Amino acid sequence: MGTNSKSTHQSYTVAPSTAATLEPSATAAGPEQPGPAEAAQLIADLFNTPFGGPTLQPMAGFEVPPELADPSVAVGGGKARITDEPPAPGEDAWDPPEPLSAAVLDGLDGAEGAAAGGAEMPEEQEEEEDSAEQPLTPVPEAPTTGMAIGEPVLVGGTDFLNSAATLISYDSADGTPREVLLAHVNEEAEEKLLDALALSEGKLVPVEVTKEITGQLELDKQNNLHELVAQAAKSVNHKLKNGIDVPQSTHDKITAAVKAVVTAAHGATADEAAMTGYYMEHLEAIAEKAKIGLGDQTYADGGKLPMVTPYLHTGMATVTEMVPAPVDDTDPGQLSAQLRNASRIDASLDPVTGEVSWDGTSRAHATGKEYAIDMGDGWSAVYRPYSLNEPGKAEFSIRGQLEVHAPAGAGHGPELVARLEQLHLANKPMTASEGEWTYLANNIKAQGLASNPQVKEAMEVARGLEELQVQELFHAHAHEAVGLDEAGLSAFAKKLQLQAAHDVLPKRIAVVRDAVGQAAGFADGAALSASPGYQPTPNRSGGWLTWTRFDVTGNPEAFASAWKGRSLVHGMGGGDITTLFATGVLASTERRAVMGTSKGLGMSEGQDKFSGGANSVFLRVRDTPVDGDGGYGVRIVWDDPAVLMKRSDYYAYNSDHFGALHTAGGKSVSGQTSDPMKIAKFDGGGNEVMFRDGIDLFGAEAPSRVLCGSADNRDKLLKFFADKKITHLAGKPVADIVGI
Structure with a gap:
């Protein structure tokens, strides 16, 4: 079982009421058709409302066709009933539906109807793709060894922040490259990643670990640097808040703090120099505010100096901690994982050549928790979950970080991306159409359009289109799931989910592009995409x-x-x-x-x-x-x-x-x-x-x-x-x- 999750994540399984229809039929007529209540609920669920309740209201300019809005209409025009009537004599109990009707595709200008309407699953063979479906960023076979910045790639879907990952090939003392994929998982995708893991939370074993202890440097404590700087800031804030001119006594406090920091900086180590630099930056801002006052600002709106917190340094200490033991048995398809203290790759940069090296094992410690994951065949991963790294107690910047490690040697680039599938994450290079979706999503966030009613509704419609396509594919291919075990059902459902996302993407883009364009002052999405500023490819x-x-x-x-x-x-x-x-x-x-x-x-x-x-x-x-x-x-x-x-x-x-x-x-x-x-x-x-x-x-x-x-x-x-x-x-x- 995955940690704090179902045996299989919802993105990879069909609804429980539907799963029951996948058992082998007692007759030769084929798989049993879903019952009336189940079928009705499947349709209603597309709009997150109980059967018989209100349907999703369409956005302006977009008409929800009857196939979407009316639960009494069978999806795709097939014979999946929502009545209790048995099939007529001579009529098959299961007749796969036709693809989505033309009515479903109406009203979505600019979309590729064929892309969303088909319900056919891809064959298990390589197919020649047209140029529009070529990756925006081809995945290199072997990233350049020693290049510290690595090779960026884009992964389709929305599982990763900005849909981005970086491939780095570390040099090593023995000349054998260590290839790693680094990415930042979106918080919404964490549940399905954790569902791929098997971890024993019950049995704890003692482990001696070296961990970072965070606190003030002794030089800071001995010279009361934080207190001096903080007092100067508080004194200036007090005068500004009460509309009082900053007196000489406050300027004297600032001067005393500056002298203390400058004195401490003489002969300082690198860590101490960073600390004095941090306090000096605060003092520059304090002195400037004491000199110019609030100006055109108000105290509450930008005029108040920020609170001066102590400069924190991390030091290492060896402690004994109790951690969950790794599990011996895992569910089919799950990966063995062990919870441990968070860490980072401990690499070394040559200051002359700019090349980076790593021995494949050394780790630098971080404050938080992570899962060490065995992916088999010499492959491994490290994931730092949002759920176990509480803001304020763990390092916030590590939350969602993912590392995938290939066996020693070069040439693992494409497989590093493909192996993401083991973690239930998207694992295909991004195409141009997927790139436009990411571009729109980033602009919605950057320009603050998420709360715009039209954009908000368009996103809901876009989600409904994908859910509808999932159900369309399920009804057409449920008979293929007969006899599959749990792992097979998970893979089957995931295949449907990914295919649905691919098929319906042009329509989702058309709906959202229209809404974004109108929210930004354009006539529609076509006018937006024709404007010179519209650049849906990355740099x-x-x-x-x-x-x-x-x-x-x-x-x-x-x-x-x-x-x-x-x-x-x-x-x-x-x-x-x-x-x-x-x-x-x-x-x-x-x-x-x-x-x-x-x-x-x-x-x-x-x-x-x-x-x-x-x-x-x-x-x-x-x-x-x-x-x-x-x-x-x-x-x-x-x-x-x-x-x-x-x-x-x-x-x-x-x-x-x-x-x-x-x-x-x-x-x-x-x-x-x-x-x-x-x-x-x-x-x-x-x-x-x-x-x-x-x-x-x-x-x-x-x-x-x-x-x-x-x-x-x-x-x-x-x-x-x-x-x-x-x-x-x-x-x-x-x-x-x-x-x-």
């Missing part, structure tokens, strides 16, 4: 793929006007400046971990793991900086923010929230926005814009300028580019981009 950004948003790509003049005189800036937290460019990407904390980058490069890596910000890179909105203004350390500058803001995966705050995605542990999500026009007006000193995974520093997302903070840093970076034979960034010579 590569380092080792991942990004999708654009048409409200930015389609309105360049309005965007440029809103962002005039403003830039996006990333300040380097610590480390060698060339390390930042060794891999060619500005990567998030979580991405840096699997790339083997050393810790301490980020300002608040420990806090970001718990807030959720560790899955993103942080930039700030600033008035366009001037070369040579000095004193601010290394800064990467995008003077054309549209290069990044056309992406659909960012969110932002006008103050420092550690990129929070939840409120557990005292975090705040108040003021979160993904509106690029609002973000352009950010004026908070600690404002932050978070981009998922990272940014490609050498490709289409390359920065306009790199301000090195000193002549030594500039010369070091120019030599690095020369040694790498990198002559241009963003179409300009590197000598024109690298400044002080």
Whole structure:
């Protein structure tokens, strides 16, 4: 049995009332037809309403045909009855229905009727596909060994965040590659993944483990750095809240905190330097707010300084814990899994070559829980579930992370994707039509259209179309399930589910595209898709793929006007400046971990793991900086923010929230926005814009300028580019981009 789940997940089995009809018939007439009550309920269930209750109301411009709305009409026009009358003499008890009638397909302009109407299952053989069904991102046979950013691929369906996965081939000391698939499972898909696992929760065994202990650094405690910075912030907030000018005594508190942090930074280790950098960033924002006051803001709306939480560092300790024992016997098709403390791949990055290596076994510890899964034949997986990693107590950024590990050696690319099926997850490369669905879904989220009544209703209709197609296929092929055991029934039902999703996708896209287009001010979906900003194919950004948003790509003049005189800036937290460019990407904390980058490069890596910000890179909105203004350390500058803001995966705050995605542990999500026009007006000193995974520093997302903070840093970076034979960034010579 899977953990906390049914013996088989609903996506892989038919309804219980229907399953009873799959038993072998006592006669030779074929499988028994569903009873009247069961058939009626199957139809009504498509609209999530009891039989005889109200049907789903259609969206404007879309007419629900009788075959969908009236439970008394047999699906597909076949002889599946909903009355108690027995079949007439000479009439077969089971007559598979015809494909969906033309009436069902009416009203969905722009869809491929044939794609949704057929109820035929694919043959178990390779079929030549037309160009429209070719993968958007072909899966490489063997990812390039040692390439730290890996090879991005898109997987069809909605099981993964942005439908994305990354294939990485780690080098090793013995020269044998270690190939791994990394992905982030959507929370809605977790139940069916867990249903693929067999785990004993009853028997516990003691295991000695090394785990991370999170707390303040001794240097912080000894010098009361957190208390000094927090008191300065509280003092400024108190004056602002009460409309009082900030007195000299408060400025003295800020000065004392700055002196304490600067003193502590002398001779600091890398971890301590990250800590002092974190507090100094807070102090810069505090000093700025004390100087300018609220300005045009109110205290409640962006004027209040964020709470200063302690800088948390992780150290290792060996403890004994009781963990569930692995099971000896599993249900058919289930995979043996063991619950253990969460961990990450402990890889190493060569700072000179930028290549990554891993021995295939070493793990770095994380705060939380994960399943170690045996997939057989030398294959394995690691999954960190949402359900066992509670926000505020476990690292939020690990929730949903999945690793699939191939046996040692090269050439496993396609099988790494195909093996996802063992976990009950989508396992086919994404096609162009599936890509448009992902593009629309991302734009709905990014532009805040999910609550739009028309879009909301269109999504309901789209779900109903797929459910209808599942039932159509079931009725046509239920006789094929006769005699199958539980594992066979699960595979059969999954096949129906996947085929239904494939068949009906063009219609779902047509319905949702129309609604999104009208919600965004277009006449309909056709007008939206014909607009220059509509770009339903992904762009590569380092080792991942990004999708654009048409409200930015389609309105360049309005965007440029809103962002005039403003830039996006990333300040380097610590480390060698060339390390930042060794891999060619500005990567998030979580991405840096699997790339083997050393810790301490980020300002608040420990806090970001718990807030959720560790899955993103942080930039700030600033008035366009001037070369040579000095004193601010290394800064990467995008003077054309549209290069990044056309992406659909960012969110932002006008103050420092550690990129929070939840409120557990005292975090705040108040003021979160993904509106690029609002973000352009950010004026908070600690404002932050978070981009998922990272940014490609050498490709289409390359920065306009790199301000090195000193002549030594500039010369070091120019030599690095020369040694790498990198002559241009963003179409300009590197000598024109690298400044002080």
